[in-house]
Amino acid sequence: MSPVRTYEVEVLYDVPRIEEKLIIRALMNLGIKPKLTTVKDTPLIFKDNAPSVCVVRPMSMYRAAYSAAVRESSGSFTINSSEAIIACGDKVLTLSKLAAAGLRIPKSIVALTIHSAEEAYKLIGLPLVDKPPIGGWGRLVSLISDETAYRSLLEHREMMTSQQLKTHIIQEYIKTPGRDIRAIILDNQLLGAIYRYKQENEWRSNVALGAKAVGFRPDEELTEFCIKAANAIKGVFVSVDVLESDGYFLNEVNGVPEFKAFIGAAKRNVAVDLAEYIVKVLKR
Amino acid sequence: MSPVRTYEVEVLYDVPRIEEKLIIRALMNLGIKPKLTTVKDTPLIFKDNAPSVCVVRPMSMYRAAYSAAVRESSGSFTINSSEAIIACGDKVLTLSKLAAAGLRIPKSIVALTIHSAEEAYKLIGLPLVDKPPIGGWGRLVSLISDETAYRSLLEHREMMTSQQLKTHIIQEYIKTPGRDIRAIILDNQLLGAIYRYKQENEWRSNVALGAKAVGFRPDEELTEFCIKAANAIKGVFVSVDVLESDGYFLNEVNGVPEFKAFIGAAKRNVAVDLAEYIVKVLKR
Amino acid sequence: MSPVRTYEVEVLYDVPRIEEKLIIRALMNLGIKPKLTTVKDTPLIFKDNAPSVCVVRPMSMYRAAYSAAVRESSGSFTINSSEAIIACGDKVLTLSKLAAAGLRIPKSIVALTIHSAEEAYKLIGLPLVDKPPIGGWGRLVSLISDETAYRSLLEHREMMTSQQLKTHIIQEYIKTPGRDIRAIILDNQLLGAIYRYKQENEWRSNVALGAKAVGFRPDEELTEFCIKAANAIKGVFVSVDVLESDGYFLNEVNGVPEFKAFIGAAKRNVAVDLAEYIVKVLKR
């Protein structure tokens, strides 16, 4: 390591969650005192004297991507890279990269206008799922069962300002057994997998929407599938969402993975794995 | 070429400009009848039966990036790739990649909040340039000469919804000789360069803001500089904006380059170059 | 009339429609050459030398209200007043004034947050109608039949910036015989009434959404009802929307009424009535 780097590792975040605290503690236990940067308060300077490894943890996707990008201008190794964070954070890009890598995704169409969304509706049929490219925790992800509801959704999205929120990803609805699968991948290895059983009265399986996490042992096909997904978006440390019906469908990848519920359900301390990986990177 | 591809080349656009018409005509002159797709009206289907080469020309950055991404899921070669379009369209990513490639950029800071922007202001000093990551034709790019004006700008940006428009890129103001430089790069070669002389009463050099284009012969340093910039963002066909003061500063790269004014000033029919390049790609 | 007023009548508009052309022609036929003001291009000066009577016709509600307000600062008589335009344009205010005047409205609740909207949902039950206070031509007016669709709507509205669009008016759904009633009131008199039969596959009766206009002879109860509604919002020239089920329900009042479809269906040239009224006002 070059002597001018006063810190070797930096953890960047906006709102510190349990995940960030666990990562910091795991690093400390391995003798690494990370630089802590609250990205909301700190000007991020291009080509600054930055740490070797930057763990990028802001909850907001663009805050995460921009924090990573600025650190990359100084030659830091970022977990994850700005490219991977954007490839995960924008679901059009995710689906593009997963499909280009030969992975199975739900039948999906991008509509850039309300007119095009009406055409896509005819191609997919009901029920369908409509979501914008960006947004986490299932927000604005809508299950549409009738035309009146769809027209209302289209009018609402038309009123939004950003072109991203005006863009529709329209997908066939995959009928799952009341749960989806979330796996965490680090450095080309699957750390574990959980089922997320959705709450009654809610069709989405987000933990933030009340889903219950239960660990299970993934088979080889699923394991391989998830590792390929992480590689497709060039993610070092990601979580992968899989839908299960007649076989697996890749759906989303998260570039700043939450893992609080995962640790309990999968009995695997992801933060320790990450800290050990960082030590390995520092020794390279 | 596989026989199922009914068209070999597709031109995708939202609002057809002179540029798109010139590209289509140049392709026709070389015996290629491109498929024409208006992305506002057309559902874009992942893993569809897409043409081999897709020329991505929507004016809106996200429309361009999403059109490219969907076509890439089918294995098409896109000019430019969704990655390059986003790396150009988002100026935080552009600056990151240019700086990481060792190219000289103006002193730049990213501020994710109004508080951080106030800190960055102290670090850069007056006059400064403040711009959001996204937006074309110089829009919202502001030259700030006094603190009252800066505070007003910060309040205005705070009222915007998207995190991208709330993000500030704060840069030192580069005093140029009343013009900037625009060069067009295709397939690792510089096609030509022009000066854009800014209009009186306007500090920005965008042609859309009245700047006047004049061709000139770029020196070797500038030529190399611009080709490196195109490579840094992995762009096949881009325009590069350079500021000139005590040496060159790389500032922006455009992933869906306009070239109407360029053709006249640089005496180079960029559309013909592009069409010939596409023929070369089809023969690969 | 004071001799300094160069014009006695002004017609203010943003996008000139058939209605504005008919009003201008009807005024000309009565010997009045109105001043024509496109409010998009014209600075509106407080306490300016303004015409005696201003016919306020911008399609955008706030453009109409602000045009009226500026002219009122100069003492002009505005049709309608800024107060009436806002009382019509903001449906919370409309319902408040109609109910306070003792007129029957659908059971209605205002919810200022998503949390409060969830509570209101329990009080109204399904099906329900949810609409924001502002917006014309039925936009964002949603008929909700199931909880999943309602949750999706709530999430979408939460993403909007303006407090007005975040506000929910939640109403019982009034089951009508496939049509609603629109009457036009001028100077305390009902000029006529039409049914608007809604298009198949569309539950709203807006002409902009394909509804068909058919004239009919209103009974005395309806006539009195509509005149009271116009008075409740202090409107001189308005259209009133009435829902018919077990009796009449007042629902909306329009302060810049469209009447193109009305003229044909009700066989009454509303523009001529308006011009004659203006002559009467000028003589006062």
Next chain:
Amino acid sequence: MSPVRTYEVEVLYDVPRIEEKLIIRALMNLGIKPKLTTVKDTPLIFKDNAPSVCVVRPMSMYRAAYSAAVRESSGSFTINSSEAIIACGDKVLTLSKLAAAGLRIPKSIVALTIHSAEEAYKLIGLPLVDKPPIGGWGRLVSLISDETAYRSLLEHREMMTSQQLKTHIIQEYIKTPGRDIRAIILDNQLLGAIYRYKQENEWRSNVALGAKAVGFRPDEELTEFCIKAANAIKGVFVSVDVLESDGYFLNEVNGVPEFKAFIGAAKRNVAVDLAEYIVKVLKR
């Protein structure tokens, strides 16, 4: 009072401030236990069984106006009425009503588009003040000293969604002696007046922006001026902002007045005055 009204007085608020606590305490001291309603959590039902007097205190203008409007549908007396709250909260309406009442305002122009704002700029000249119709605590109120800064402001406002924020009120800059005047009016009487000395490096005199409050004894002209202003917008309990240069200029009226700083500086417990007024209203 009708026996079905379980509470005689209601205090409605969103974020409880010192002002609301003082009002509640003053009412309690007079033997009145008010109903406390947090408007963010409570569905507001039209024609509900509402208290006789409603003190409307939400900080957000539309939340205040809508709370008042719903209560008015039940016949409650609201302080202030929805009409007064909107007439104060929307500065185009304020200026219209003040000017129509013959009160002196700064030279002011409304521009509904960027094009019209450029024309208004030529009419007013530099320096000028530009502000949107809505927004409190001085937000977006901009002092413009040069054309570059004004063009930047125009571009920023153009990116906003609401027509209200796209509307410009362009005013001559009134050169004051480093302070403005704020008076509080209740039931046609002036309770007191303070100077607000603006902070260094800030041209606006908002207490939220660091201004310092100092009480003074208003002369008769000012007193009469402020009472007329309150009447012009039909406000029962308002604060009036006055600019002082060569005589007084009425500028803004606040329909949900803050008075924490006022109490200390003017040595007048406004909350007690308000509670006593409410007792008087209940006895009517």
